[in-house]
Amino acid sequence: MLKVEEQQPEVFPETLIEKFNEIISRYPEGKQKSALLPMLHEVQAVFGWLSVPSMDKVAGYLGIMPIEVYEVASFYTMYFLKPQGKYMLEVCRTGPCCLVGAEKVMAHIEQTLGVKEGEVTPDGLFSWRGVECLAACGFGPVLQIGPEYTFYENLNEEKVDQLIQDLRNK
Amino acid sequence: MGRKLLLEHINVPGINTFDVYRQNGGYRAVEKALKMTPDEVVEEVKKSGLRGRGGAGFPTGMKWSFLAKPEGVPRYLVCNADESEPGTFKDRFLMTHIPHALIEGMIVSSFALGAKTSYIYVRGEMMPQVRILERAIAEAKNAGYLGKNILGTGYDLELYVQPGGGAYICGEETALLESLEGKRGNPRIKPPFPAIAGLYGCPTVVNNVESIAATVPIINDGGDEYAKIGIGRSTGTKLISASGNLVRPGVYEIELGLPVEEFIYSDEYCGGIANGKRLKATVAGGSSVPVLPANLTLKLANGEPRLMSYEGLSEGGFITGTMMGSGGFIAFDEDQCMVRNTWNFARFYSHESCGQCSPCREGTGWMEKILRKIEFGEGRMSDIDLLVDVARKIEGNTICPLGDAAAWPVASAIRHFRDEFEWHVKEPVKCLETNYGLANYAVPIAKTEVTT
Numbered sequence: 001m002l003k004v005e006e007q008q009p010e011v012f013p014e015t016l017i018e019k020f021n022e023i024i025s026r027y028p029e030g031k032q033k034s035a036l037l038p039m040l041h042e043v044q045a046v047f048g049w050l051s052v053p054s055m056d057k058v059a060g061y062l063g064i065m066p067i068e069v070y071e072v073a074s075f076y077t078m079y080f081l082k083p084q085g086k087y088m089l090e091v092c093r094t095g096p097c098c099l100v101g102a103e104k105v106m107a108h109i110e111q112t113l114g115v116k117e118g119e120v121t122p123d124g125l126f127s128w129r130g131v132e133c134l135a136a137c138g139f140g141p142v143l144q145i146g147p148e149y150t151f152y153e154n155l156n157e158e159k160v161d162q163l164i165q166d167l168r169n170k
Numbered sequence: 171m172g173r174k175l176l177l178e179h180i181n182v183p184g185i186n187t188f189d190v191y192r193q194n195g196g197y198r199a200v201e202k203a204l205k206m207t208p209d210e211v212v213e214e215v216k217k218s219g220l221r222g223r224g225g226a227g228f229p230t231g232m233k234w235s236f237l238a239k240p241e242g243v244p245r246y247l248v249c250n251a252d253e254s255e256p257g258t259f260k261d262r263f264l265m266t267h268i269p270h271a272l273i274e275g276m277i278v279s280s281f282a283l284g285a286k287t288s289y290i291y292v293r294g295e296m297m298p299q300v301r302i303l304e305r306a307i308a309e310a311k312n313a314g315y316l317g318k319n320i321l322g323t324g325y326d327l328e329l330y331v332q333p334g335g336g337a338y339i340c341g342e343e344t345a346l347l348e349s350l351e352g353k354r355g356n357p358r359i360k361p362p363f364p365a366i367a368g369l370y371g372c373p374t375v376v377n378n379v380e381s382i383a384a385t386v387p388i389i390n391d392g393g394d395e396y397a398k399i400g401i402g403r404s405t406g407t408k409l410i411s412a413s414g415n416l417v418r419p420g421v422y423e424i425e426l427g428l429p430v431e432e433f434i435y436s437d438e439y440c441g442g443i444a445n446g447k448r449l450k451a452t453v454a455g456g457s458s459v460p461v462l463p464a465n466l467t468l469k470l471a472n473g474e475p476r477l478m479s480y481e482g483l484s485e486g487g488f489i490t491g492t493m494m495g496s497g498g499f500i501a502f503d504e505d506q507c508m509v510r511n512t513w514n515f516a517r518f519y520s521h522e523s524c525g526q527c528s529p530c531r532e533g534t535g536w537m538e539k540i541l542r543k544i545e546f547g548e549g550r551m552s553d554i555d556l557l558v559d560v561a562r563k564i565e566g567n568t569i570c571p572l573g574d575a576a577a578w579p580v581a582s583a584i585r586h587f588r589d590e591f592e593w594h595v596k597e598p599v600k601c602l603e604t605n606y607g608l609a610n611y612a613v614p615i616a617k618t619e620v621t622t
Contacts, residue, residue, distance in 0.1 A: 036352035037335045039334055046478070078335050095518070096500050098514055133257075133338070135254060136259050137256065137500070140258075148298070
């Protein structure tokens with residue numbers, strides 16, 4: 001699972017380092033490991049996924065073993081351990097959303113993008129997957145797109161078409 | 171109209187900003203609490219009868235009073251905003267629209283517990299809410315309600331927002347603390363409880379967003395006033411997240427003790443079942459609680475109306491009752507397939523099991539596989555009892571309640587809708603023909619119908 005899919009530049013931009021320092025300052029002396037989850041979100045927001053070299057670099061900043069980063073990155077579902085499409089459409093597939101048509105929405109996305117769950121479109125723009133409850137059950141079906149995790153609610157096939165069109169034109 | 175304590179000003183434009191929140195009476199509770207002693211604040215919360223709004227329903231004031239206070243050791247308050255229980259979205263709603271209600275509650279609660287650093291652990295998917303809270307914290311700090319020497323009282327408090335990484339299990343308080351320490355979200359063995367050894371091994375209280383926000387009206391009006399609202403040991407108001415096949419799904423604040431029937435059908439709340447259909451079943455408190463058929467949702471086994479309160483919903487135990495849980499109210503119309511929904515929930519728990527305890531890790535996986543088999547027309551009659559057997563072997567045999575939460579929906583669905591499971595086994599071809607579980611198959615709906 002953690003094989004290196006491709007090397008990416010291991011240079012972290014200055015803004016990312018500044019963000020790291022701000023995050024680490026939130027915790028008591030010696031408890032900087034608490035910064036790990038927020039830092040991984042920041043790295044993923046910059047690079048789109050978490051490569052092994054970038055996780056090693058995070059471990060270096062926190063003074064912890066690389067395995068401590070890998071085990072966290074592989075436990076939590078939000079971290080991508082391989083490259084994704086520029087826009088990752090994450091559709092809620094849990095009970096309440098399914099009652100109001102989430103499965104139809106997912107089938108429509110699969111058909112429209114022409115790729116299966118977890119795959120990337122040939123142009124590198126899109127990937128999609130079903131995720132578990134996003135805590136927006138009253139406004140389902142819903143999907144989110146990182147790294148801002150913008151929310152799209154009360155979806156139907158027309159709205160999905162419009163969304164994909166808008167993202168293509170962006 | 172029921173009284174609104176948390177959502178009273180929800181429709182005021184700009185209520186998400188400090189100034190408008192302040193103009194509408196915000197931060198009075200901080201001013202009042204900081205003139206009291208911490209013990210007096212705890213006493214008010216105890217008097218209020220407030221019970222944890224995250225799911226367990228444990229009295230908040232009592233939880234606070236268990237907090238160990240050794241000399242020279244920091245104490246922590248951690249807000250559990252890892253809202254992930256299917257059917258529950260009240261905390262997201264509150265944090266999005268009235269973030270200062272949570273910030274104000276955090277200040278009051280931290281002061282009561284003597285915490286000088288507090289964290290709000292927000293599920294990672296709620297990045298917009300993380301930013302909303304960070305902005306609200308900056309505003310409150312700017313106005314002197316956070317930081318050093320708050321309002322000149324000498325009390326210091328720093329408040330930070332921590333995003334999670336996407337794991338349902340981190341809603342369990344010890345898993346949340348592990349996650350906050352930068353580790354995998356594996357629940358800890360208790361004891362020791364967090365009140366003795368929590369975050370960084372220090373005494374810690376973990377409270378749900380809504381519980382913390384509720385301390386604001388409790389301090390403003392007094393614990394006794396708060397306790398007058400509600401019914402019996404279910405005091406105050408509760409946010410209910412209503413979803414599924416309803417005319418108006420959404421977040422509603424109810425006075426505890428409201429009849430379930432009124433909540434579903436009244437125009438003040440959900441407005442009835444969508445598309446003119448009939449109610450088939452409900453999950454009253456988030457996916458983990460037992461599912462109930464329509465008749466037992468609206469009435470107790472003895473025919474009296476069922477009330478929305480901790481005691482009202484659990485009346486009848488697991489045979490004819492359910493639980494308040496987190497207040498995630500999911501309604502199913504007559505066309506919904508209980509097998510498909512149970513399979514969906516089972517998949518959720520299988521996906522979210524942290525893998526630490528074998529009964530949960532293996533059991534949730536097997537329940538998912540067996541239910542998928544039945545749903546897709548490959549089930550056998552013996553599979554139904556096998557499911558009950560697996561559920562029974564998970565329940566009570568795990569470190570944290572995720573195991574129970576996975577077992578209850580399966581066991582209750584079979585208890586109340588066994589004929590639907592049997593139909594799936596008997597009619598495999600019809601099963602395969604049905605898309606998305608929206609089958610008009612021959613389940614006698616009259617059995618679950620209630621004439622009102």
